[in-house]
Amino acid sequence: MPGLNVHAFETLTDLVSQLGSEGDLPVRASNQESEVVSPSSEDGESTFNHIDLTEIKGQAASRRAIEIAAAGGHCLLLSGPPGSGKTMLARALPTILPPLTFDEAIEVTRIYSVRGLVPPGGGLIERRPFRDPHHTVSDVALIGGGQIPRPGEVSLAHNGVLFLDELPEFDRNTLEVLRQPLEEGVVHISRARSAVSFPASFMFIAAMNPCPCGQLGNPRKACRCAPAQIQKYRSRLSGPLLDRIDLQIEVPPVTVAELSDDRRIGESSRAVRERVASARRLQRERYRSAGILNNSQLAGRRLKEFGRLEPEAESLLNAAVDKFELSARVYDRLRKVARTIADLEASGPIQSHHISEALQYRTLDRKVWI
Numbered sequence: 148m149p150g151l152n153v154h155a156f157e158t159l160t161d162l163v164s165q166l167g168s169e170g171d172l173p174v175r176a177s178n179q180e181s182e183v184v185s186p187s188s189e190d191g192e193s194t195f196n197h198i199d200l201t202e203i204k205g206q207a208a209s210r211r212a213i214e215i216a217a218a219g220g221h222c223l224l225l226s227g228p229p230g231s232g233k234t235m236l237a238r239a240l241p242t243i244l245p246p247l248t249f250d251e252a253i254e255v256t257r258i259y260s261v262r263g264l265v266p267p268g269g270g271l272i273e274r275r276p277f278r279d280p281h282h283t284v285s286d287v288a289l290i291g292g293g294q295i296p297r298p299g300e301v302s303l304a305h306n307g308v309l310f311l312d313e314l315p316e317f318d319r320n321t322l323e324v325l326r327q328p329l330e331e332g333v334v335h336i337s338r339a340r341s342a343v344s345f346p347a348s349f350m351f352i353a354a355m356n357p358c359p360c361g362q363l364g365n366p367r368k369a370c371r372c373a374p375a376q377i378q379k380y381r382s383r384l385s386g387p388l389l390d391r392i393d394l395q396i397e398v399p400p401v402t403v404a405e406l407s408d409d410r411r412i413g414e415s416s417r418a419v420r421e422r423v424a425s426a427r428r429l430q431r432e433r434y435r436s437a438g439i440l441n442n443s444q445l446a447g448r449r450l451k452e453f454g455r456l457e458p459e460a461e462s463l464l465n466a467a468v469d470k471f472e473l474s475a476r477v478y479d480r481l482r483k484v485a486r487t488i489a490d491l492e493a494s495g496p497i498q499s500h501h502i503s504e505a506l507q508y509r510t511l512d513r514k515v516w517i
């Protein structure tokens with residue numbers, strides 16, 4: 148931060164021994180321009196692992212889905228065969244979110260500083276965090292905790308993206324503990340004699356293969372899994388967490404011909420980020436007095452008030468709910484996502500084409516689960 152000399156210590160013991168010594172205090176960040184540090188899961192390493200959308204060929208539908216997710220702050224699940232580009236899409240998400248505000252950057256830096264993850268010489272963290280913990284992550288590492296409570300992955304992802312790759316491989320109990328931060332944007336850690344809260348407001352994105360061999364639904368490769376295996380694999384996911392995911396999409400594999408075709412380069416992250424920023428501005432204005440920030444937070448009374456549907460849109464939504472036997476929760480999710488699609492168009496009430504697009508992002512509900 149300009150004008151400040153910051154002295155950072157790994158432990159209290161380091162501080163005490165430094166205070167008792169004659170030498171100069173080590174200066175971590177000087178009053179130079181603050182450096183930009185990208186927080187990634189490779190702790191301490193400043194790896195710029197974000198991917199610009201121009202690097203992703205084809206995938207029009209998936210690109211659109213991450214744009215909607217970013218615009219409304221929605222959770223997203225990507226399902227597709229190995230190598231179809233799920234990880235790439237997830238890594239592109241931070242690049243289409245608006246840049247961190249100064250206050251957000253301070254929040255992020257504070258959390259990283261508590262964990263001792265601001266690299267030596269690093270100043271204010273100015274890039275949106277992207278965290279992708281492995282499926283073997285423990286509850287404490289994910290949520291935070293320990294003898295002296297420390298922020299976990301959900302807090303390290305604060306103001307950024309938490310990506311869980313291979314979602315069905317995660318322990319079910321581990322996934323359960325995600326529900327509270329997903330709903331409240333903070334995580335409460337109870338200790339025997341005290342309770343600590345850390346900020347944990349992040350965009351949640353997950354990826355999975357459609358079946359154990361990964362090829363189900365791939366037009367070019369046959370799936371080798373027995374129906375019972377597929378059922379078992381997917382049942383690991385069922386339940387309240389899946390219910391909370393607003394957008395579910397299938398990511399088809401891109402052909403070699405598509406990959407080598409330079410005409411398939413789409414819009415850059417910057418162009419998409421501008422649309423996302425406009426849609427977010429609309430939401431901030433609309434919800435100014437409602438105490439929420441974006442469409443993903445609409446619920447109950449607020450969803451009724453702000454998720455107004457044109458009559459045709461309402462009939463379409465009701466017909467879809469009947470036909471696909473969708474739950475009341477899914478009904479609400481569709482309405483929220485449709486609100487975001489409408490905001491990307493700066494449209495007033497939700498129209499039927501917003502609903503029909505939102506319906507495309509419920510692939511797991513629409514399928515019979517073999």
Ligand SMILES: Nc1ncnc2c1ncn2[C@@H]1O[C@H](COP(=O)(O)OP(=O)(O)OP(=O)(O)O)[C@@H](O)[C@H]1O
Binds near residue numbers: 234356
């Ligand atoms: N649409 C695409 N445009 C450009 N490159 C792509 C695209 N899809 C995949 N690739 C290439 O394929 C590689 C694998 O993609 P990625 O790791 O994102 O796949 P994945 O779906 O996450 O696979 P897995 O299920 O194995 O984790 C990428 O590193 C990239 O080089």
Ligand SMILES: [Mg+2]
Binds near residue numbers: 234
């Ligand atoms: Mg991957």
Ligand SMILES: [Zn+2]
Binds near residue numbers: 371
């Ligand atoms: Zn299979």
